[in-house]
Each structure stands twice: as structure tokens, then as C-alpha cells.
Amino acid sequence: MxxxxxxxxxxxxxxxxxxxxxxxxxxxxxxxxxxxxxxxxxxxxxxxxxxxxxxxxxxxxxxxxxxxxxxxxxxxxxxxxxxxxxxxxxxxxxxxxxxxxxxxxxxxxxxxxxxxxxxxxxxxxxxxxxxxxxxxxxxxxxxxxxxxxxxxxxxxxxxxxxxxxxxxxxxxxxxxxxxxxxxxxxxxxxxxxxxxxxxxxxxxxxxxxxxxxxxxxxxxxxxxxxxxxxxxxxxxxxxxxxxxxxxxxxxxxxxxxxxxxxxxxxxxxLLNENVDNDCQSLQCLMDQENAPCDYKRSGSGASGEGYLVGWRITTVKRNIANKLTGIHTSPDSSKDKPFLVANFLGYNRAKTVDRYVLEAPEFTISDAPGAYLSFRKFLSTKGLYLSVCEDGFATRCFWNVYENSAKPFAREWTKEVVLLPGELTTFYIVAWQNTSAVMNVGQVGITEVGLFTDSQAITPLC
Known part of the structure; x- marks a missing residue:
């Protein structure tokens, strides 16, 4: 009816x-x-x-x-x-x-x-x-x-x-x-x-x-x-x-x-939107703060949000993935903790670059000598890249998984801490695949994103 x-x-x-x-x-x-x-x-x-x-x-x-x-x-x-x-x-x-x-x-x-x-x-x-x-x-x-x-x-x-x-x-x-x-x-x-x-x-x-x-x-x-x-x-x-x-x-x-x-x-x-961003909006899936994940999710081959497009919030119980290259371990062993996943299906006939982008809300940090971005990541497939950059196309990056992570492909959740450059007003977490490889089937996971005042990511910035 x-x-x-x-x-x-x-x-x-x-x-x-x-x-x-x-x-x-x-x-x-x-x-x-x-x-x-x-x-x-x-x-x-x-x-x-x-x-x-x-x-x-x-x-x-x-x-x-x-x-x-x-x-x-x-x-x-x-x-x-x-x-x-x-x-x-x-x-x-x-x-x-x-x-x-x-x-x-x-x-x-x-x-x-x-x-x-x-x-x-x-x-x-x-x-x-x-x-x-x-x-x-x-x-x-x-x-x-x-x-x-x-x-x-x-x-x-x-x-x-x-x-x-x-x-x-x-x-x-x-x-x-x-x-x-x-x-x-x-x-x-x-x-x-x-x-x-x-x-x-x-x-x-x-x-x-x-x-x-x-x-x-x-x-x-x-x-x-x-x-x-x-x-x-x-x-x-x-x-x-x-x-x-x-x-x-x-x-x-x-x-x-x-x-x-x-x-x-x-x-x-049409009146312009006036958006108030603050430090809390830069936190994503942080248990202690119950923070939102207010990061914009986009990228070529991954535009928008939802099932198999963009970064998607899921858990191990709900995640559909290859047994060898997917994520089958929860970030928290005591519960089925949510995380963001970028799903790479590999190349079929033509090589196309799937690029998954998490764009942070714009922010200004004052009266602080430095700010550290911390997150936990899961990456187990070579040929997939993960970087933190000043732009969504990953042309100006100040951290990447190959050079800066102690365990790039550990097939486990690892904590990463990144010093943010001074006068930065936003940043992008970018996952993409290497076009020189024939197949790159796998997943990249991100969770517990937040800003901290110390290099051990112990004291929250807000």
C-alpha cells in the first residue's frame, strides 16, 4: 500500500x-x-x-x-x-x-x-x-x-x-x-x-x-x-x-x-554552514571518550560510505574477508570491538588504483609544543600502502607504514604514533594499492584514532 x-x-x-x-x-x-x-x-x-x-x-x-x-x-x-x-x-x-x-x-x-x-x-x-x-x-x-x-x-x-x-x-x-x-x-x-x-x-x-x-x-x-x-x-x-x-x-x-x-x-x-570543530571531533572509536568517527570517508574507487565503499565500520564477527589477507582478530581480545576497514578486491582486467581516504576535520591546536596522532592499524598484505599525509592524494606524506612502522605486516593490531607537523590544520589517513603488482587482495584496518600530547600516546590532548 x-x-x-x-x-x-x-x-x-x-x-x-x-x-x-x-x-x-x-x-x-x-x-x-x-x-x-x-x-x-x-x-x-x-x-x-x-x-x-x-x-x-x-x-x-x-x-x-x-x-x-x-x-x-x-x-x-x-x-x-x-x-x-x-x-x-x-x-x-x-x-x-x-x-x-x-x-x-x-x-x-x-x-x-x-x-x-x-x-x-x-x-x-x-x-x-x-x-x-x-x-x-x-x-x-x-x-x-x-x-x-x-x-x-x-x-x-x-x-x-x-x-x-x-x-x-x-x-x-x-x-x-x-x-x-x-x-x-x-x-x-x-x-x-x-x-x-x-x-x-x-x-x-x-x-x-x-x-x-x-x-x-x-x-x-x-x-x-x-x-x-x-x-x-x-x-x-x-x-x-x-x-x-x-x-x-x-x-x-x-x-x-x-x-x-x-x-x-x-x-x-542559501546560507553558508558554520561548523565548529574541536579536539573531540578528531577522535574516532576511542573507548574512553565514546568519541564519534567524524572523519570524511572518500577516495577513488571508494567514494561515499557504506558496504564495500569508503571506510566501513565493522567488527570481526561481521567482517567478510579472505582467511589469509583479511582481518579476523578483534582490536580488543575481550570483546568484538568495532574498527574501520578498507577492502581491496584486487585487479580484475585493468589496473585501477583504489584509494581509501579518511579526512580529519579541520582543527587548530594552540598553546601546545606538539601534537601526536595515535591509531591502531592492521595490515597483512604486501602491495597495500598506508600513509598519513597533508593531502588526500598521498603526494605530501609525513608517515608511511614501510618507513615508520615497527611492524608493517605483523598480521596483528599494532599501535602507531605520528608527530603532526606544526601549523597543520587537517590530515589524511590514506590506504591504496601498488599498481606494479597483479593482485592485491586484502584489508587495512584502523581504530582508536586520537590526539595526544606525548610520543607514547598516553596523555590525551583533549
């Missing part, structure tokens, strides 16, 4: 229709991959009947000009298979919302990591843009807990930590604040992934759950809880981000002012 959203609002090739989740044979997720939603056509996340709006399925190639007009972004959703989730509404009270709910998790005894890409429409008044909260909800309760409001990032990638919950619960993505007049608002999501050690209820704190309560949960109905201490709703939209919020703040530009009735994007006045 098709919904009443204007079929042309994201371009002539996009259609929007009712979303239906993929069914499962179990009340609880048996492994974290069951919460992955790279393709919305094969996704277990579901709508609930207790909210005001439904998430719908978008399919097709998004018109770049229309997306830029609505969101100000040049990066297109649906990079996996041109499917994505849409929450859209005409103007309505801020508290009215649409919730996307994960498959139930029996319990989780350690922190999990939720990753997805996020777009939202601009508004005529700054602050009136749609909002998205990440929350948890215990199966037998109605209240949302551990809520954090998503802050947009330049590359649209959101990475958030989900705290341990010792009884059955779900993760909830709640979109609200569609009060912009007269257009309303829009939220787009794609490439949802979740990385955690899931457990069954009997392995955590016991709580009696009878069959009636399970049926209530599966039907979307819950008993109302009177205690509203942790309730997050549209009545309190200015919730301050909790420590779990990991996306750095980006100031939003105002919506374009329409000069006349023409639909041409060239006839709109």
Missing part, C-alpha cells in the same frame, strides 16, 4: 510506500546482526501502534538537487541498495512522534554501539528542525530511558553507545518536532547497524515475564508507568545530550529563502 507522501519530493525515481519489517522466529534477538538494517527491504526494526506517525520505506535514486534543497546535503541516502527509511509530516505539535523499534534484546551486560546515517530537513527558523532521539525501553514498561538527542554530523554518520540493560529491552529511534511552517519536516535513515554481546534473559537478572505480557509487547501495547522520571517526550524537547551522545555538534544553516515560484535551486538564497 502506498502512502500519501508526495511521490516527487525526493525526485522522480523515488517511491515511498508502507514499511513492513522482516519477521523472526524468536521473541529475542539471538545475535546483534539481527538488528542490522543495511537494506530496509530486509530489516527487523518495526513501527509501533502507540505513536502518531509511521516510518515508511523509500526506494530509488534520490535526486541530488531536491535533497540539497530539503536538507542542504550533497550525500545521498540508500547507498547499499537504494532503500532507506522516511519519517515525514506536515506541521504538527512538537511532541507528536514516530518511533522505530528494534527487535527485543534479552539482556545486554556490556555497552553496545549503534551506528546509522541520518538526514533531516532544514527549517525556516533555526531550532525548528525535526529531532531524533535514541532511547531504550524495557519490554514490560512504557517509559523511554537512556535517551540522547542526535546531533547531525558532516558525513551523516551517527555512532552512539547503548548502555548495559540487565533485562529484556528494545532500542527506540524517536523522530519528533515536526513544527516547521508551512512545509513540516522530514527525517531519513539508512545503514542501521548494531554491535554488542547479546544474551538471553535467563542469563541476566531474573524478572518474571508471563505469556500475556509477551503478547502485549509483541502487539505494541504496554502498561502505562506512572513514574515519569526518565520520560523523554515532545513536551521536553530541549533534553541535554547525556554522556552517551557521541556525535559532535554542528550548527545548522537556515532553510533557503524562496525568491520566486521557480523550483530551480539556482534561484534560492
Amino acid at each position: 502506498y502512502i500519501s507522501i508526495d511521490e516527487g519530493f525526493l525526485g522522480a525515481h523515488v517511491r515511498a510506500r508502507a514499511y513492513s519489517e522482516r519477521g523472526t522466529n524468536s521473541d529475542y534477538a539471538r545475535k546483534d546482526s539481527e538488528l542490522h538494517c543495511l537494506s530496509v527491504l530486509n530489516c527487523t526494526w518495526q513501527n509501533t501502534i502507540e505513536d502518531d506517525l509511521d516510518w515508511v520505506l523509500g526506494e530509488g535514486y534520490v535526486d541530488p538537487a531536491k535533497l540539497a534543497l530539503i536538507t542542504g546535503s550533497q550525500s545521498l541516502p540508500g547507498s547499499f541498495d537504494q532503500s532507506f527509511l522516511i519519517l515525514a509530516s506536515d506541521p504538527r505539535p512538537s511532541q507528536q512522534n514516530g518511533q522505530l523499534v528494534s527487535l527485543a534484546i534479552g539482556c545486554q551486560q556490556s555497552t553496545g554501539i549503534l551506528s546509522f546515517r541520518f538526514w533531516r530537513s532544514r527549517a525556516r527558523t533555526i531550532g525548528s528542525e525535526p529531532k531524533l532521539d535514541i532511547c531504550t525501553r524495557k519490554v514490560l514498561e512504557a517509559n523511554l530511558e537512556n535517551c540522547m538527542t542526535v546531533v547531525p554530523t558532516d558525513n551523516h554518520t551517527i555512532i552512539a553507545s547503548i548502555p548495559p540493560v540487565m533485562e529484556p529491552f528494545v532500542i527506540v529511534l524517536k523522530g519528533y518536532n515536526f513544527e516547521n511552517e508551512p512545509e513540516g519536516g522530514l527525517i531519513l535513515l539508512d545503514e542501521i547497524e548494531y554491535f554488542a554481546e547479546l544474551d538471553q534473559p535467563e542469563n541476566c537478572v531474573e524478572k518474571n515475564i508471563d505469556e500475556t505480557e509477551i503478547e502485549l509487547f509483541k502487539s505494541g501495547k504496554t502498561e502505562e508507568i506512572k513514574d515519569d522520571e526518565h520520560v523523554v517526550s515532545g513536551d521536553t524537547p530541549d533534553v541535554q545530550p547525556e554522556p552517551h551522545l557521541v556525535s559532535r555538534e554542528v550548527k545548522q544553516q537556515a532553510a533557503p529563502t524562496i525568491v520566486n515560484a521557480s523550483n530551480s535551486i539556482n534561484e534560492l538564497i
